[in-house]
Amino acid sequence: MDFTLSDVQELTRTMVREFAERELAPIAAEIDQNHRFPIETLPKLAENNLFGIPFPEEWGGAGLDYVSYAIAIEEISRVCATTSIIVETHTSLALEAIFNYGSDEQKRDYVADLASGRKLASFALTEPMAGTDAAMQESTAILKDGEYILNGSKVFITDGNYSDVFVVFAKTNPDPALGTRGISAFIVEAGLPGFTAGEGERKMGLRAANTSTLMFSDVRLPADALLGKEGEGFKIAMSVLDAGRVGIAAQAVGIAQGALDAAVKYAKERVQFGKPIGNLQAIQWMLADMSTDLEAARLLTYKAAHLQDLGKRFSVEAAHAKLFAGQMASRVAGMAIQIHGGNGFTESYPVERAYRDAKITEIYEGTNEVQRMVISRALLR
Amino acid sequence: MRIVVAFKWAADYQEASVNGSGEVDWSRARPVVSSYDAVAIEVARQIADAVSGEVIGLSVIGEPTVPSMATKTALARGLDRVVVVADETLNNASTTQTGEVLSRAIRQIGDVDLVLAGDSSIDVAAKMVSSIAAGFLGWPAFTDVGNVNVTHGSGVELTRPTAVGSETFTVTRPTVVALTADAVVARVPGMKDILAAGKKPVEQLSLASLGDLESVPYTVRGTSRPSHGARLQKVIDATDTSAAVKQLAGILRDAGVS
Numbered sequence: 001m002d003f004t005l006s007d008v009q010e011l012t013r014t015m016v017r018e019f020a021e022r023e024l025a026p027i028a029a030e031i032d033q034n035h036r037f038p039i040e041t042l043p044k045l046a047e048n049n050l051f052g053i054p055f056p057e058e059w060g061g062a063g064l065d066y067v068s069y070a071i072a073i074e075e076i077s078r079v080c081a082t083t084s085i086i087v088e089t090h091t092s093l094a095l096e097a098i099f100n101y102g103s104d105e106q107k108r109d110y111v112a113d114l115a116s117g118r119k120l121a122s123f124a125l126t127e128p129m130a131g132t133d134a135a136m137q138e139s140t141a142i143l144k145d146g147e148y149i150l151n152g153s154k155v156f157i158t159d160g161n162y163s164d165v166f167v168v169f170a171k172t173n174p175d176p177a178l179g180t181r182g183i184s185a186f187i188v189e190a191g192l193p194g195f196t197a198g199e200g201e202r203k204m205g206l207r208a209a210n211t212s213t214l215m216f217s218d219v220r221l222p223a224d225a226l227l228g229k230e231g232e233g234f235k236i237a238m239s240v241l242d243a244g245r246v247g248i249a250a251q252a253v254g255i256a257q258g259a260l261d262a263a264v265k266y267a268k269e270r271v272q273f274g275k276p277i278g279n280l281q282a283i284q285w286m287l288a289d290m291s292t293d294l295e296a297a298r299l300l301t302y303k304a305a306h307l308q309d310l311g312k313r314f315s316v317e318a319a320h321a322k323l324f325a326g327q328m329a330s331r332v333a334g335m336a337i338q339i340h341g342g343n344g345f346t347e348s349y350p351v352e353r354a355y356r357d358a359k360i361t362e363i364y365e366g367t368n369e370v371q372r373m374v375i376s377r378a379l380l381r
Numbered sequence: 382m383r384i385v386v387a388f389k390w391a392a393d394y395q396e397a398s399v400n401g402s403g404e405v406d407w408s409r410a411r412p413v414v415s416s417y418d419a420v421a422i423e424v425a426r427q428i429a430d431a432v433s434g435e436v437i438g439l440s441v442i443g444e445p446t447v448p449s450m451a452t453k454t455a456l457a458r459g460l461d462r463v464v465v466v467a468d469e470t471l472n473n474a475s476t477t478q479t480g481e482v483l484s485r486a487i488r489q490i491g492d493v494d495l496v497l498a499g500d501s502s503i504d505v506a507a508k509m510v511s512s513i514a515a516g517f518l519g520w521p522a523f524t525d526v527g528n529v530n531v532t533h534g535s536g537v538e539l540t541r542p543t544a545v546g547s548e549t550f551t552v553t554r555p556t557v558v559a560l561t562a563d564a565v566v567a568r569v570p571g572m573k574d575i576l577a578a579g580k581k582p583v584e585q586l587s588l589a590s591l592g593d594l595e596s597v598p599y600t601v602r603g604t605s606r607p608s609h610g611a612r613l614q615k616v617i618d619a620t621d622t623s624a625a626v627k628q629l630a631g632i633l634r635d636a637g638v639s
């Protein structure tokens with residue numbers, strides 16, 4: 001068993017950290033406080049090949065592995081979780097779906113543009129009545145005269161107001177007896193007649209990320225917009241959500257690392273009782289617990305990503321990683337605030353943003369409870 | 382055009398610490414490409430791209446084998462290939478030795494038109510190695526250079542700041558240039574650069590292949606952090622430069638500087 005990262009993985013950490021410190025750190029607090037989508041960051045992410053890290057070079061990707069991708073998400077999240085979710089949903093969900101399930105023609109039409117960052121993509125599964133119970137899709141895409149007519153709405157769609165391409169799920173056969181086998185996936189381009197996006201939500205965390213509603217009213221999709229086969233949509237969604245969970249686990253690890261770094265810095269600088277508070281055992285124990293918690297989450301995350309690289313099943317490992325890392329990030333960010341005392345409760349220090357950002361990692365791309373379902377089902381099978 | 386960039390694989394001073402007795406502890410400082418040299422690589426890359434040239438990284442390492450992270454980090458930043466002189470006897474080599482080894486390696490590479498380096502290094506900061514290398518080569522050396530322009534057929538144009546503005550030189554023969562840290566902003570390598578770095582050539586030269594060195598080694602006997610004496614709070618009026626120099630010399634003498 002070798003826990004040593006490869007040169008490429010170490011270099012990924014070094015270079016993405018440098019990128020994040022230079023390009024993201026100066027704006028991270030401002031975009032959060034103003035709920036401002038960092039549109040100016042997208043070309044920089046593209047220039048550094050951060051939109052297609054684990055996809056082959058011949059398809060416009062960077063050709064790195066999934067562990068490197070997890071490290072990149074971690075380093076971006078350490079500085080700006082908003083930016084990491086832009087990269088993560090684009091890569092782990094939308095692009096992963098098109099790359100793995102697209103026809104040769106679809107891959108030719110979309111993958112290079114998406115992996116290179118020339119276009120941005122979203123993943124549209126969640127509906128008002130289909131959150132954790134994703135099978136309860138109400139959107140429909142009915143085949144008529146060689147076209148699919150898409151109707152319905154989606155909620156909580158990351159980058160909904162900014163993406164060029166959407167992977168959208170809808171029922172192609174509303175027969176209740178078919179269940180999830182009535183759901184199909186489609187590639188839908190922004191700007192089609194009848195396709196509109198609502199205003200972005202104002203959120204507790206990831207405030208600068210764009211999260212919007214999508215509305216489809218008689219949107220006419222060509223038959224070749226179908227991703228995979230009819231009825232495969234739910235399988236596609238669950239498959240790419242496994243990849244997404246590794247990405248979110250990495251995001252949680254990065255958020256926690258940022259909080260821990262801030263807490264260590266503060267413990268060295270803040271003087272109380274005539275000495276830096278880092279000299280106090282109460283603070284030392286908190287830092288030790290945070291570090292241990294964080295390292296356990298990191299190892300679970302890298303293990304899941306490593307299995308993904310090996311082409312093995314990683315559903316349970318992804319659930320382990322996301323469940324533990326999400327809860328860990330909330331714990332670590334909370335302790336980081338505790339170490340900061342009253343200062344940590346203000347916007348003047350980054351730990352309050354980490355605390356707000358961490359919470360969503362326990363919710364999206366499968367709540368803690370869904371991860372427990374995945375894990376326990378595997379145990380009891 | 383063939384450009385050599387001398388780069389140092391050095392301990393990151395940001396991860397060094399000073400213990401209670403004033404000794405600098407480098408043991409937990411991970412090595413990185415000296416940030417000054419990253420600027421030199423960037424300048425070299427920009428020149429090479431403009432004139433279809435080649436950028437060769439050159440480093441002297443006091444280890445028997447070349448650390449792959451050292452070469453890949455530098456290659457990812459824009460080098461076409463790397464030549465490394467790696468030898469245990471060069472561990473803690475003096476600036477003079479390092480400059481001489483660089484000069485020998487530059488001659489061995491051959492047909493070099495321009496040597497670029499950072500003006501300093503992140504650890505020792507002797508600020509002399511590039512000039513020493515130029516001395517051994519018998520080439521002109523320019524330090525503190527903020528801008529380098531190369532145009533076909535007219536040599537290399539160098540600009541460096543002075544106390545009252547800047548001065549520009551045109552050099553029409555091989556030369557060694559040390560660049561300021563702010564000459565350009567070094568780009569952050571992209572993910573594709575990281576993968577490409579592993580596919581670029583790395584050549585290791587033995588010290589023996591460069592012949593016997595002329596320079597004499599020396600040993601650093603100790604390090605300490607600077608003592609913080611009380612500030613003298615003296616302000617010198619420099620309107621009359623000659624008088625100002627005399628006044629400064631007097632103050633230093635009175636302060637015990639001999």
